[in-house]
Amino acid sequence: MKARHKRFLWIGAGVALLAISATLVLNAFNDNLVFFQTPSDVVDGKVPKGRNFRIGGMVEKGSVQRAPDGLTVHFVITDTVKSIPVTYKGALPDLFKDGKGAVAQGKLDADGSFIASEVLAKHDENYMPPEAKAAVDKAREAARTMRR
Amino acid sequence: MNLFKFSSPQTFYSLAGKLAPAFGVIAAVLAAIGLYISFFVAPTDAVQGEVYRIIFIHVPAAWMSMVIYLAMAFWSAIGLGLGTRVSFYMSKALAPTGALFCFLALWTGALWGRPTWGTYWAWDARMTSQLLLLFLYFGHIALTNAIEDARRADKAGAIIALVGAVNIPVIYFSVKWWNTLHQGSSINLTKISVVNTMLIGMLIMALAAWAYSIAVALVRVRSIILERERRTEWAGVEIAAQGGRA
Numbered sequence: 213m214k215a216r217h218k219r220f221l222w223i224g225a226g227v228a229l230l231a232i233s234a235t236l237v238l239n240a241f242n243d244n245l246v247f248f249q250t251p252s253d254v255v256d257g258k259v260p261k262g263r264n265f266r267i268g269g270m271v272e273k274g275s276v277q278r279a280p281d282g283l284t285v286h287f288v289i290t291d292t293v294k295s296i297p298v299t300y301k302g303a304l305p306d307l308f309k310d311g312k313g314a315v316a317q318g319k320l321d322a323d324g325s326f327i328a329s330e331v332l333a334k335h336d337e338n339y340m341p342p343e344a345k346a347a348v349d350k351a352r353e354a355a356r357t358m359r360r
Numbered sequence: 361m362n363l364f365k366f367s368s369p370q371t372f373y374s375l376a377g378k379l380a381p382a383f384g385v386i387a388a389v390l391a392a393i394g395l396y397i398s399f400f401v402a403p404t405d406a407v408q409g410e411v412y413r414i415i416f417i418h419v420p421a422a423w424m425s426m427v428i429y430l431a432m433a434f435w436s437a438i439g440l441g442l443g444t445r446v447s448f449y450m451s452k453a454l455a456p457t458g459a460l461f462c463f464l465a466l467w468t469g470a471l472w473g474r475p476t477w478g479t480y481w482a483w484d485a486r487m488t489s490q491l492l493l494l495f496l497y498f499g500h501i502a503l504t505n506a507i508e509d510a511r512r513a514d515k516a517g518a519i520i521a522l523v524g525a526v527n528i529p530v531i532y533f534s535v536k537w538w539n540t541l542h543q544g545s546s547i548n549l550t551k552i553s554v555v556n557t558m559l560i561g562m563l564i565m566a567l568a569a570w571a572y573s574i575a576v577a578l579v580r581v582r583s584i585i586l587e588r589e590r591r592t593e594w595a596g597v598e599i600a601a602q603g604g605r606a
Contacts, residue, residue, distance in 0.1 A: 220441040227437075227522055234526045245538045248486035268539060303407075305478030307407065315541055332477045337546040339412060339554040341403030 217270045240331070251266045251294040259320070267296060267326055268315040268334065289314065300328040308335035367444040370594050373585045376578040383575035390568035397561035414472040415558075419546075420566040422465035424573055425493060426528050428458035432500070433525035434473035436518035446581075448514035449588065451521055452504055453581035457573050466490060477541060485534035486542035489527055496524035510588060 213221075238245065248268030249259050259265050265291055265314035284301045287310070298316050308314055313334030318327045340348070366372045389480065398416035405412035432451045439447030469487070470480040500520045509511035535544045546553045547562070554562070589595040 217442075220437070223437050223440055223522065227525070230523060230526050234530070239529065242538070245485050246539065247482065249542045250539070251528055305476065307476050308478075312407075332479055332482065332541060334541060335408070335476050335543050336575075337543045337553045339405050339408075339415070339546060339558055341555060342406040344555055345406035 250291040251289055251296045252291055254296055254326075255294045262319070263330075264317060264319055265300070266315050266317045268313070271308070271310045271312060271314050273311045287314075289316065297325040298328050298331075299325060300331050302331070304331055305310070305333040307335060309333075312336075367442070367446050369446055369449070369585045369589050370592075372446045373582055373595075373598070376582050376585075380575050380578035380582070383571045383578065387568050387571035387575055390564055390571060394561055394564035394568050397557065397564060402561045403555065408476055411472060411475050414468050415546075415554075416561050416565050418465055418468040418472065419562055420569040421461045421468065422490070423566055424558045424569045425458055425462035425465055425490075425532060427570075428454050428573060429493060429496070429521070429523060429528055432458065432521040434460045436521040439514065440518050440522075445514070445588070446585070448518060449581050449584045450577065451517060452514075453465065453577045453584055454573070455497055455500050455504075455517075456580070457576050459494065459501065461569065461573070462490065462494045462497055466494060482541045483542040484542055486531065486540045488533055489531040491522075492527055493531060496520065496527065500524070 216259045248266035250267055251267065253259060254267060259267075269289045269291040270286040272290045272295060273285075278284070279286070285301065285304065286297065286299055288295045288297050290296075298318075299321075300318075301317065308331065313336060314334045315334050316326060316328035317330040317332075321327050366375060394416065398413060402413070402416075404410055432454050435447045435451040435454070438444060439451065466487075469490075473482075474480050500517050502516035503520055504513045507516055532545075534540060535542055547559065552559060586595055586599055590599060
């Protein structure tokens, strides 16, 4: 084996070792690397009690209710399996809509509802013009009525 | 063709001198076409409105910041393995451009995040690992400049580049591995979630970023070669011809 082959072998082994250790570390910290917990995590009791955390999922269709004071908003966050009611007082981002993703930061109340201090809208990876979106929505609606 | 021929600093110096202007022109033309498509041809996004147009800068910049780091790691491995000085010069020449694109990606992302998410910054896995990449670039630049002995500086920089390369798959797959505020990738090998003209604009801008990066890296590597090879006869002649002193 030539000296330069040996050197490349060492470099390759070094990088491989590093990649393995990085994988192990990231695996170990897996739970701390998520940006938010899902409603299922909350129901399963995987969230810290009495501490702030983030909850993320879809805003349930038709669940957004604005209180008469114009600031307080009630909505339900769902991962389609479990749902958590959320109360938030403050301005919402423009992209916050029912049926869309959102992430709320705050605490669980004694009665199991979530009191948010901050609400972020989560955008998805789809980019399209309004006409295309209308077509997609229409197709999806048609598919739904057919299934029924 | 014998590729090792180009590991000679002198040969590579003249090759880079020939290629750099060509890539510069390609970059300018592609950027002009790309920006035109981005701002005048691509349609408005249904949900985000006009603010989405930041992707034409943001996505190519983010891609480039990762690709350049991988290129630095590649040249570093070649340099350590073969002992070719020019490989280290290439790695060093790429670093500032990588840092620039990394900063651009973070900056445009923040400007986009405020109106869409409602925040400039969140410590999610994607953004945090991208910020780490910026610090790796700064670390590489600082370290290679801080060590007096040029050959030792090369080796130290190469090790940072190789070690830091582990971060690249973490950045790329972060949106898959963990739930993040940042959305998943709109374009990958299995699925494309952007409409045609948007995609074309983005790809042309990405190619422009590639051409720009190659052009500036080649210009930069030429001055690094002259600086490091100044004691050799040919470099002395070249420096004198350019009106400098070796």
